[in-house]
Amino acid sequence: MATKERTRIAFPSSALPNGSRKLITANRREIAVFNSHGSLYAVYNRCPHHRAPLIAGSIGGANLPSPVGTLRRGLEGCVLFCPWHHYEFNLESGRCIGDPRLRVATYEVRREGGEIAVYA
Amino acid sequence: MIIDADVHVAPGAADLEPFMETRKVAEYFAQQRPGGHLIARAGYRADAYPPSGGGAGSDPAYMAEHLLNGYGIYRAVLAPHAVLGIGDVLDLDLAAEFASALNQWQVNECLPVDDRYVGSIVVAPGDPQRAADEIRRWASHDRMVQVYTTSAPCLLGDRFMHPIYKACDERGLPFLFHVTGTSLAAVNKSVIAAPSTYFESHASMCVTAMNHLISLVSEGVFVKYPSIHVIFAEFGTAWLPWVMWRMDMEYRANREDVPWLTRTPSEYIKDFVRFTTQPLEEPARPQDLFTLLSLIGGDRLLLYSSDYPHHDFDNPSIISRRLPEDWRDRVMFQNAADLFHIDVPALV
Ligand code: FES
Numbered sequence: 001m002a003t004k005e006r007t008r009i010a011f012p013s014s015a016l017p018n019g020s021r022k023l024i025t026a027n028r029r030e031i032a033v034f035n036s037h038g039s040l041y042a043v044y045n046r047c048p049h050h051r052a053p054l055i056a057g058s059i060g061g062a063n064l065p066s067p068v069g070t071l072r073r074g075l076e077g078c079v080l081f082c083p084w085h086h087y088e089f090n091l092e093s094g095r096c097i098g099d100p101r102l103r104v105a106t107y108e109v110r111r112e113g114g115e116i117a118v119y120a
Numbered sequence: 121m122i123i124d125a126d127v128h129v130a131p132g133a134a135d136l137e138p139f140m141e142t143r144k145v146a147e148y149f150a151q152q153r154p155g156g157h158l159i160a161r162a163g164y165r166a167d168a169y170p171p172s173g174g175g176a177g178s179d180p181a182y183m184a185e186h187l188l189n190g191y192g193i194y195r196a197v198l199a200p201h202a203v204l205g206i207g208d209v210l211d212l213d214l215a216a217e218f219a220s221a222l223n224q225w226q227v228n229e230c231l232p233v234d235d236r237y238v239g240s241i242v243v244a245p246g247d248p249q250r251a252a253d254e255i256r257r258w259a260s261h262d263r264m265v266q267v268y269t270t271s272a273p274c275l276l277g278d279r280f281m282h283p284i285y286k287a288c289d290e291r292g293l294p295f296l297f298h299v300t301g302t303s304l305a306a307v308n309k310s311v312i313a314a315p316s317t318y319f320e321s322h323a324s325m326c327v328t329a330m331n332h333l334i335s336l337v338s339e340g341v342f343v344k345y346p347s348i349h350v351i352f353a354e355f356g357t358a359w360l361p362w363v364m365w366r367m368d369m370e371y372r373a374n375r376e377d378v379p380w381l382t383r384t385p386s387e388y389i390k391d392f393v394r395f396t397t398q399p400l401e402e403p404a405r406p407q408d409l410f411t412l413l414s415l416i417g418g419d420r421l422l423l424y425s426s427d428y429p430h431h432d433f434d435n436p437s438i439i440s441r442r443l444p445e446d447w448r449d450r451v452m453f454q455n456a457a458d459l460f461h462i463d464v465p466a467l468v
Contacts, residue, residue: 050435056167083166085432 006108010117016040023055026120031107033118034059034091036077041091042107042118047082049102056083062097121449121464122436123195123456126298126353126396126425127187130177130201131225139221139228148218152205168429176429177201184234187428191436194453195462198226198239199268199353204300207245207271215244216254223258231263238460240268240296248280252287259291265460266294266351276332276350277339289345294394294459296351297332299325329355330363333393337367340380342392349459353396354427358409361416364389390417394459396425397451398434406442419447423456 007026016022016035023045024031030045032055045054061076079097080089088097089104096102108119133145169175170182177183188196200222209215219242226239241258243251251269258264267288274280276297288295315321329352336342336350367385375381381388401409410418424440426433440452457464 050433050438052165052433052435053167056165058166083431 006119010115042109044105052084123453125423127196128201180233212247248283252283255287275335277335294349298353326359398425398427
């Protein structure tokens, strides 16, 4: 099967310091790129629910499945909360934690020399 | 075309202070009890804060840009946010003065900003006579299109509330009852006890609406006040078939309790009551909701609402696409245009 050519979009690493986010455009699609505690993530900038701009979401952890009446935190820095209805998206997989049928597209993102490169 | 039936302008204390006659806005906020537990995250869309500073919904000019231009809204019915919990303010004079301030603020500071805004006459339900005076004060303003309150001190059909309906009936104004944000117990004292989490509270919103709707019909509000319409805002919709069928069954069996009703309860609901859509239920197959609501003539009952700038905003383009083709115009604007007497240009 032929694989589609991917577009590489790169910018200086200094443009995305720890804790920040950046909106880029690739093939007319907006992509939200996040630097969460040094880990880089890139997702399509539209929530699959009601199309909120995910760039305005907040990043944190999640309460993982736990015995009744107890809380167990996890996935710290790896969960994106939609700025509208607060659906939680795992930034690694793009899946919504509350409904795994919902998924936001994720893109490969890595450090290359002094740059950050997103492959879309 | 879109008419948005529930848009929350949210003036800050400093915005309202000039419109308070004898009291301070801070006194109101100290007594307002919108609920016992707060949502874990902000209750506003994170992208709805105006660049000029201030809270989400506080800048009508920014809201016109972000909401009205952003989504192509033809008319937006303003429902000031601070009214949530107004019925729980124990100092009735304070609540009434605050309601008046909100009305004057809308007329002075919102309506002139954009022709697409129409306002709501806010009333405090704890003193219905004074509320009726407030209604009569604003009723002839052609852009104040409905009466708006939350958290009634009794079931809505109770005759305590009737002075409000009498004024609405006289002036041909719909009466909108809005869910209170975070506490069911604050909305309706007949709920057995307050739920413990926001999840639980938010999932239970329909419970209070069922009580109030049954009360309105049973107590003969629509018989006494035949020009009124009541709008339930943000209580959901999918529970309606059950209430209608159950009430009609009760009517067959126990009509002697309510002999003033000359038609079945569901007929009164269809003629006199409307429901805003947000947050519209989302079954796994979205169309299942409309299959259900089609059994009760849902296309005539629903008014599209976004709930902007609250975080659980319903995007009009998503809702519109989801609606059955032959419901779309009615729900997105026509039902609201009929109710609020809003002229809409003929669609070609
Ligand atoms: S739009 Fe993202 S959770 Fe609803």
